[in-house]
Amino acid sequence: xxxxxxxxxxxxxxxxxxxxxxxxxxxxxxxxxxxxxxxxxxxxxxxxxxxxxxxxxxxxxxxxxxxxxxxxxxxxxxxxxxxxxxxxxxxxxxxxxxxxxxxxxxxxxxxxxxxxxxxxxxxxxxxxxxxxxxxxxxxxxxxxxxxxxxxxxxxxxxxxxxxxxxxxxxxxxxxxxxxxxxxxxxxxxxxxxxxxxxxxxxxxxxxxxxxxxxxx
Amino acid sequence: xxxxxxxxxxxxxxxxxxxxxxxxxxxxxxxxxxxxxxxxxxxxxxxxxxxxxxxxxxxxxxxxxxxxxxxxxxxxxxxxxxxxxxxxxxxxxxxxxxxx
Numbered sequence: 001x002x003x004x005x006x007x008x009x010x011x012x013x014x015x016x017x018x019x020x021x022x023x024x025x026x027x028x029x030x031x032x033x034x035x036x037x038x039x040x041x042x043x044x045x046x047x048x049x050x051x052x053x054x055x056x057x058x059x060x061x062x063x064x065x066x067x068x069x070x071x072x073x074x075x076x077x078x079x080x081x082x083x084x085x086x087x088x089x090x091x092x093x094x095x096x097x098x099x100x101x102x103x104x105x106x107x108x109x110x111x112x113x114x115x116x117x118x119x120x121x122x123x124x125x126x127x128x129x130x131x132x133x134x135x136x137x138x139x140x141x142x143x144x145x146x147x148x149x150x151x152x153x154x155x156x157x158x159x160x161x162x163x164x165x166x167x168x169x170x171x172x173x174x175x176x177x178x179x180x181x182x183x184x185x186x187x188x189x190x191x192x193x194x195x196x197x198x199x200x201x202x203x204x205x206x207x208x209x210x211x212x213x214x215x216x
Numbered sequence: 217x218x219x220x221x222x223x224x225x226x227x228x229x230x231x232x233x234x235x236x237x238x239x240x241x242x243x244x245x246x247x248x249x250x251x252x253x254x255x256x257x258x259x260x261x262x263x264x265x266x267x268x269x270x271x272x273x274x275x276x277x278x279x280x281x282x283x284x285x286x287x288x289x290x291x292x293x294x295x296x297x298x299x300x301x302x303x304x305x306x307x308x309x310x311x312x313x314x315x316x
Contacts, residue, residue: 105261105262107261107284122247122249123245123247149247149249149304150249150293151296151297151298152289152298152302153297153298153299153302154297165298165299166299167299168299168301168302168303169289169298169299169302169303170302170303170304170305171289171302171303171304171305172284172304172305173247173250173304173305173306173307174307175245175246175247175306175307175308176245176261176264176267176282176307176308176309177261177262177264177267177282177307178261178282178284178307
């Protein structure tokens with residue numbers, strides 16, 4: 001959206017000039033929004049939950065970030081035994097680094113020089129939220145969900161990742177009770193970095209598989 | 217069979233399987249694009265209540281074995297343009313699978 005100029009206040013000049021606007025969110029509640037409000041109020045009235053419980057859950061949800069997944073990846077890079085346990089059974093392994101084991105079974109898939117893994121949920125937006133936070137909008141888009149299984153190499157190129165033909169692209173469609181985390185390859189030239197410094201190289205997109213971590 | 221029973225797993229890793237080509241109404245968890253295709257069991261994930269029953273507030277029991285099945289992209293999309301080694305793994309419940 002265009003603006004005539006940038007400024008902090010309006011005290012020293014007359015309008016009009018265009019400002020970026022966003023429509024006010026004051027339409028009628030949808031059926032399910034009204035249902036959510038009604039159920040929440042009933043639960044609070046009946047003393048089953050408090051308003052603070054609800055607020056705390058929302059805050060917890062918003063505090064989950066990809067830094068959690070990055071911690072798991074960095075540990076796997078520095079500790080081969082941990083990596084073996086993580087690949088064999090994800091949930092107890094993430095507990096070892098001090099994270100919640102999570103509400104779903106975790107399957108960790110490892111990138112190698114021959115295999116690149118990428119995650120999609122064609123049916124909805126299944127995502128390991130307890131390790132990566134809320135999924136990005138593109139992950140939930142119909143375009144990503146349909147095209148990632150149909151032409152993954154084209155989609156990956158649009159993300160800036162051009163894989164040679166000798167690397168197999170392994171798409172994982174998260175349709176049921178598993179949740180997936182990609183274990184990217186450790187970038188070359190990072191032998192001197194600490195586990196914490198390594199974790200800082202691991203972004204969300206690398207753990208979904210639409211990018212690979214770079215040396216920095 | 218009791219309500220709590222778990223259905224036994226009929227397949228093991230490496231078994232070739234074919235996804236039923238079916239179009240049941242309602243909540244279905246096998247994506248359309250994979251129905252009728254043949255793949256290989258990558259692993260057994262465990263037993264889970266059938267989500268196609270849970271969706272209607274039924275118990276989902278006996279629980280269904282859930283598998284990850286690996287398909288070659290070239291098998292799913294005859295005009296697939298990527299490498300012939302590219303694959304897609306899909307989670308599929310046992311009642312959608314038959315021996316291939």
